[in-house]
Protein backbone atom coordinates (compact mmCIF):
# COMPACT_ATOMS: atom_id res chain seq x y z
CA UNK A 1 0.00 0.00 0.00
CA UNK A 2 2.75 2.36 0.91
CA UNK A 3 4.39 1.82 -2.51
CA UNK A 4 1.21 2.38 -4.51
CA UNK A 5 1.84 6.02 -5.35
CA UNK A 6 5.48 5.25 -6.04
CA UNK A 7 4.50 2.72 -8.75
CA UNK A 8 1.43 4.56 -9.98
CA UNK A 9 3.11 7.83 -10.74
CA UNK A 10 5.65 6.52 -13.30
CA UNK A 11 2.86 4.57 -15.00
CA UNK A 12 0.66 7.63 -15.14
CA UNK A 13 3.51 9.74 -16.45
CA UNK A 14 4.25 7.07 -19.04
CA UNK A 15 0.64 7.06 -20.22
CA UNK A 16 0.63 10.84 -20.45
CA UNK A 17 3.81 10.64 -22.45
CA UNK A 18 2.27 8.19 -24.92
CA UNK A 19 -0.85 10.31 -25.28
CA UNK A 20 1.33 13.34 -25.90
CA UNK A 21 3.31 11.54 -28.59
CA UNK A 22 0.16 10.22 -30.27
CA UNK A 23 -1.48 13.62 -30.34
CA UNK A 24 1.66 15.22 -31.73
CA UNK A 25 2.10 12.84 -34.62
CA UNK A 26 2.01 14.86 -37.84
CA UNK A 27 -1.07 14.22 -39.95
CA UNK A 28 -0.53 11.80 -42.76
CA UNK A 29 -0.79 13.15 -46.27
CA UNK A 30 -4.19 12.32 -47.71
CA UNK A 31 -2.99 10.86 -51.00
CA UNK A 32 0.27 9.11 -50.47
CA UNK A 33 1.49 7.57 -53.71
CA UNK A 34 3.64 4.45 -53.67
CA UNK A 35 6.35 6.21 -55.69
CA UNK A 36 7.79 9.35 -54.16
CA UNK A 37 7.37 11.77 -57.02
CA UNK A 38 9.25 14.55 -55.25
CA UNK A 39 12.44 12.57 -55.19
CA UNK A 40 12.13 11.34 -58.77
CA UNK A 41 15.31 12.20 -60.59
CA UNK A 42 15.12 11.84 -64.38
CA UNK A 43 18.86 12.42 -64.68
CA UNK A 44 19.67 9.26 -62.74
CA UNK A 45 17.51 6.91 -64.83
CA UNK A 46 19.35 4.14 -66.61
CA UNK A 47 18.30 4.24 -70.27
CA UNK A 48 18.69 1.37 -72.73
CA UNK A 49 18.90 3.24 -76.03
CA UNK A 50 20.59 6.32 -77.52
CA UNK A 51 17.12 7.54 -78.59
CA UNK A 52 15.96 7.62 -74.97
CA UNK A 53 19.17 9.42 -73.99
CA UNK A 54 18.48 12.02 -76.67
CA UNK A 55 14.86 12.24 -75.56
CA UNK A 56 16.00 12.91 -72.01
CA UNK A 57 18.29 15.72 -73.14
CA UNK A 58 15.48 17.39 -75.04
CA UNK A 59 13.02 16.78 -72.22
CA UNK A 60 15.32 18.21 -69.52
CA UNK A 61 15.96 21.35 -71.57
CA UNK A 62 12.31 22.06 -72.36
CA UNK A 63 9.42 19.92 -71.07
CA UNK A 64 10.95 19.66 -67.57
CA UNK A 65 9.98 23.27 -66.91
CA UNK A 66 6.39 22.18 -66.38
CA UNK A 67 6.55 18.41 -66.08
CA UNK A 68 9.08 18.03 -63.26
CA UNK A 69 6.94 19.78 -60.63
CA UNK A 70 3.53 19.60 -62.25
CA UNK A 71 3.27 23.29 -63.11
CA UNK A 72 -0.18 24.29 -64.31
CA UNK A 73 -1.51 20.77 -63.79
CA UNK A 74 1.09 19.06 -65.98
CA UNK A 75 1.45 15.35 -65.15
CA UNK A 76 4.77 14.94 -63.30
CA UNK A 77 7.43 12.71 -64.75
CA UNK A 78 7.63 9.44 -62.84
CA UNK A 79 4.07 9.79 -61.51
CA UNK A 80 2.79 6.44 -62.66
CA UNK A 81 -0.79 7.07 -61.53
CA UNK A 82 -0.97 10.38 -63.38
CA UNK A 83 0.48 8.95 -66.58
CA UNK A 84 -1.35 5.61 -66.78
CA UNK A 85 -4.62 7.01 -68.22
CA UNK A 86 -2.65 9.17 -70.65
CA UNK A 87 -0.40 6.34 -71.81
CA UNK A 88 -3.58 4.29 -72.30
CA UNK A 89 -4.62 6.72 -75.06
CA UNK A 90 -1.78 5.37 -77.18
CA UNK A 91 1.52 6.85 -78.32
CA UNK A 92 0.08 8.42 -81.48
CA UNK A 93 -2.43 10.47 -79.47
CA UNK A 94 0.28 11.61 -77.07
CA UNK A 95 2.54 12.59 -79.98
CA UNK A 96 -0.33 14.53 -81.50
CA UNK A 97 -1.13 16.34 -78.23
CA UNK A 98 2.53 17.14 -77.57
CA UNK A 99 3.03 18.43 -81.13
CA UNK A 100 -0.18 20.37 -81.58
CA UNK A 101 -1.28 21.14 -78.02
CA UNK A 102 -4.03 19.79 -75.82
CA UNK A 103 -6.49 21.13 -73.26
CA UNK A 104 -7.44 18.58 -70.60
CA UNK A 105 -10.78 18.14 -68.78
CA UNK A 106 -9.62 20.53 -66.01
CA UNK A 107 -8.82 23.09 -68.71
CA UNK A 108 -5.09 22.81 -68.08
CA UNK A 109 -3.21 23.47 -71.26
CA UNK A 110 -0.37 21.56 -72.81
CA UNK A 111 0.93 24.11 -75.33
CA UNK A 112 1.99 22.88 -78.78
CA UNK A 113 5.57 21.55 -78.41
CA UNK A 114 5.44 22.87 -74.84
CA UNK A 115 5.89 26.33 -76.34
CA UNK A 116 9.32 25.38 -77.73
CA UNK A 117 8.45 25.89 -81.38
CA UNK A 118 12.10 25.49 -82.44
CA UNK A 119 11.91 21.77 -81.64
CA UNK A 120 11.45 19.52 -84.66
CA UNK A 121 8.55 17.05 -84.62
CA UNK A 122 11.02 14.20 -84.18
CA UNK A 123 12.58 15.88 -81.16
CA UNK A 124 9.18 16.29 -79.52
CA UNK A 125 8.41 12.62 -80.18
CA UNK A 126 11.73 11.58 -78.61
CA UNK A 127 10.83 13.64 -75.54
CA UNK A 128 7.40 11.94 -75.37
CA UNK A 129 9.06 8.51 -75.67
CA UNK A 130 11.34 9.43 -72.79
CA UNK A 131 8.63 10.70 -70.45
CA UNK A 132 6.46 7.64 -71.17
CA UNK A 133 9.43 5.33 -70.53
CA UNK A 134 10.15 7.11 -67.25
CA UNK A 135 6.54 7.19 -66.02
CA UNK A 136 5.26 3.63 -66.26
Ligand code: HEC
Pocket residue numbers: 059062063064065066067071072073074075086089093094095097098102103104105106107108109110111113114115116119124127128131
Ligand atom coordinates in the same frame (compact mmCIF):
# COMPACT_ATOMS: atom_id res chain seq x y z
C1 HEC B 1 4.07 25.34 -70.12
C2 HEC B 1 4.00 24.08 -69.43
C3 HEC B 1 4.28 22.82 -70.24
C4 HEC B 1 5.42 22.52 -70.97
C5 HEC B 1 6.67 23.38 -71.18
C6 HEC B 1 5.22 21.19 -71.48
N1 HEC B 1 4.00 20.70 -71.08
FE1 HEC B 1 3.22 18.88 -71.54
N2 HEC B 1 1.56 19.31 -70.46
C7 HEC B 1 1.34 20.48 -69.77
C8 HEC B 1 0.07 20.41 -69.09
C9 HEC B 1 -0.54 21.46 -68.19
C10 HEC B 1 -0.48 19.14 -69.41
C11 HEC B 1 -1.79 18.54 -68.91
C12 HEC B 1 -2.95 18.86 -69.80
C13 HEC B 1 -4.16 18.13 -69.24
O1 HEC B 1 -4.35 16.97 -69.63
O2 HEC B 1 -4.85 18.68 -68.40
C14 HEC B 1 0.49 18.48 -70.27
C15 HEC B 1 0.31 17.22 -70.81
C16 HEC B 1 1.23 16.57 -71.62
C17 HEC B 1 1.04 15.27 -72.19
C18 HEC B 1 -0.19 14.38 -72.02
C19 HEC B 1 -1.21 14.70 -73.08
C20 HEC B 1 -2.42 13.84 -72.95
O3 HEC B 1 -3.05 13.58 -73.98
O4 HEC B 1 -2.77 13.38 -71.86
C21 HEC B 1 2.17 14.98 -72.89
C22 HEC B 1 2.46 13.71 -73.70
C23 HEC B 1 3.05 16.09 -72.77
N3 HEC B 1 2.46 17.05 -71.99
C24 HEC B 1 4.31 16.14 -73.33
C25 HEC B 1 5.14 17.26 -73.26
C26 HEC B 1 6.42 17.33 -73.92
C27 HEC B 1 7.03 16.22 -74.74
C28 HEC B 1 6.93 18.54 -73.63
C29 HEC B 1 8.25 19.13 -74.10
C30 HEC B 1 8.45 19.19 -75.51
C31 HEC B 1 5.97 19.25 -72.78
N4 HEC B 1 4.89 18.42 -72.57
C32 HEC B 1 6.14 20.52 -72.28
C33 HEC B 1 2.18 21.56 -69.70
C34 HEC B 1 3.40 21.67 -70.31
